[in-house]
Amino acid sequence: MNRDLPVPDDHSDVPPGDTDPALHGTSEATADATYMGLALEQARAAMLQGEVPVGAVVVCDGQVVAVGHNCPVGGHDPSAHAEMQALRAAAQTLGNYRLPDCELYVTLEPCVMCAGAIMHARIKRVVYGAADPKTGACGSVVDLFAEPRLNHHAEVVGGVRRDECVGILQRFFSERRAAARARRLAAAAEATGNASDTP
Numbered sequence: 001m002n003r004d005l006p007v008p009d010d011h012s013d014v015p016p017g018d019t020d021p022a023l024h025g026t027s028e029a030t031a032d033a034t035y036m037g038l039a040l041e042q043a044r045a046a047m048l049q050g051e052v053p054v055g056a057v058v059v060c061d062g063q064v065v066a067v068g069h070n071c072p073v074g075g076h077d078p079s080a081h082a083e084m085q086a087l088r089a090a091a092q093t094l095g096n097y098r099l100p101d102c103e104l105y106v107t108l109e110p111c112v113m114c115a116g117a118i119m120h121a122r123i124k125r126v127v128y129g130a131a132d133p134k135t136g137a138c139g140s141v142v143d144l145f146a147e148p149r150l151n152h153h154a155e156v157v158g159g160v161r162r163d164e165c166v167g168i169l170q171r172f173f174s175e176r177r178a179a180a181r182a183r184r185l186a187a188a189a190e191a192t193g194n195a196s197d198t199p
């Protein structure tokens with residue numbers, strides 16, 4: 001991508017997680033949207049496995065070097081967030097635990113654990129879709145990347161393909177609530193049936 005293209009203006013008035021990709025340089029915004037599309041595919045893969053749908057992609061010099069999706073439930077692994085999976089795979093692929101030339105794309109704002117791993121890996125840029133008001137560590141709950149006492153500061157961009165990234169999470173949780181409701185109703189119906197069978 002051509003980073004020499006003029007950027008229309010600075011966006012210092014845009015709060016974290018609220019960045020409008022349309023405000024970025026055109027080529028960078030297009031690349032961001034494309035890579036976020038790949039992260040969304042990973043989120044869909046997570047959903048098919050019954051995991052909270054979050055997906056991530058690591059890009060190095062314009063090449064996708066790793067993907068990952070959320071799988072803590074199936075993997076019995078509290079650290080198996082999409083970012084961790086993608087970072088591990090990228091480090092294996094590149095043969096280096098430091099990834100200073102890499103960008104990480106993820107559909108949901110990274111949590112504290114993932115922000116820590118991003119810093120250890122020296123990722124240069126983080127692009128996320130949906131803000132996470134419960135665990136987000138890029139400004140929603142805390143902003144670790146703005147903490148001057150920590151020694152690595154990746155550039156962070158939020159809100160890329162936000163509606164799709166939020167939409168897949170909303171669909172997952174609403175389907176899960178509907179399934180839980182159906183199970184409760186079936187259990188209640190069975191209990192009523194058993195009670196009426198009692199002489």
Ligand SMILES: [Zn+2]
Binds near residue numbers: 083110111112113
């Ligand atoms: Zn995380």
